[in-house]
Amino acid sequence: MFRSRSKDEKVSAVKAPADLPTQPRDPQAPKGRPTPKRSEAQTTRRRAQTSAPLDRKEAARRQREARRADMTRQRQALASGDERYLPARDKGPVRRFVRDFVDSRFCVAEFFLPMAVIILILSTMPSPQLKNISLLLWLGVIAMIVVDSVGIWIRLKKQLAARFPNENKRGAVAYGLMRTLQMRRLRLPKPQVKRGERP
Template sequence: MFRSRSKEERPAPTAKVAPDLSKQPRDPQAPKGRPTPKRSVAQTQRRSVVASTGNRKEDAKRARERRRADLARQREALASGDERYLPARDKGPVRRFVRDFVDSRFCIAEFFLPLAVVILVLSMIRMSNIQNIALLLWLGVIIMIVIDSIGIWLRLKKQLAERFPNEPKRGAVAYGLMRTLQMRRLRLPKPQVKRGERP
């Protein structure tokens, strides 16, 4: 009856709950669950990183020289087909097969630019007959390119499924179709097979 109210109103002590570590954001500097590289690989990576000299101009000069050397190696690889220095989009056995598949065939799409120039010149002549011929040529070229591209797409997809059943093939067919639009002598990486040769 005469108990103090402060004792009654004092809240009961709550048990401390351990923080849920799964809901905390992961430290961006923490490892991502990949295996630790071997010592030889780690040493190679460390050697490849050039130590800073402390001079910003000197560091920038060295970075430019490294970029220049990398680009020169990449240009040589695009000309020779050396897989080690090719850009990432051209690397791998799937991409190499796609290039060889396209380069071993005669593609109508590779003549699109020269034909487009000829048709454009014909369409500029102020004669209705020639302009009609140019329009028909334009439609004919587009229809032939579409039909040829569909044929290449189907054959290439089938060949990739047979030869590389377990390899990732995403974007490989589109890569091949884009290559058909380039003239053979201007293609990079340079063609490594002759026309008619089996890839």
């Protein structure tokens, strides 16, 4: 019952743990790693000090500089049409086609502001005839803008369905109609096609 183990059993008991497969060491484990050299530790510490901001003011200053750099890149992209740095609402082949479609033609809506100024000046005149003319002009301008916008909406929707059947076209027509309201030289991104040129 209480007999001592034989020598063979003792040897197998000692060898058993060595036969087990060793687990691969986790490189992130704190123990078992060699101590880094002093020069390596100092380099790591110095790099952390230069990359991490010292306080909230420094962090805010770096954030402002990064935002300013992004805005500068975005302004340059809006002037040149560089797709990489355009705002999200202007990116993609669908939005580019819509811009080219609108920029390649005359739109009544783009002359809305100059005509509105003329109508406003006429309406301030003391003559009742000029006031009546300004009112008629105002109604005529609105009617022309509505008719022209409906025509652009129909043609643009048809062109988008034919050219981009599998692309997301949500909001593209409204984007184009909003662009028609801006004068050509004030549009951003800048027009990349001439009038009369096919997009």
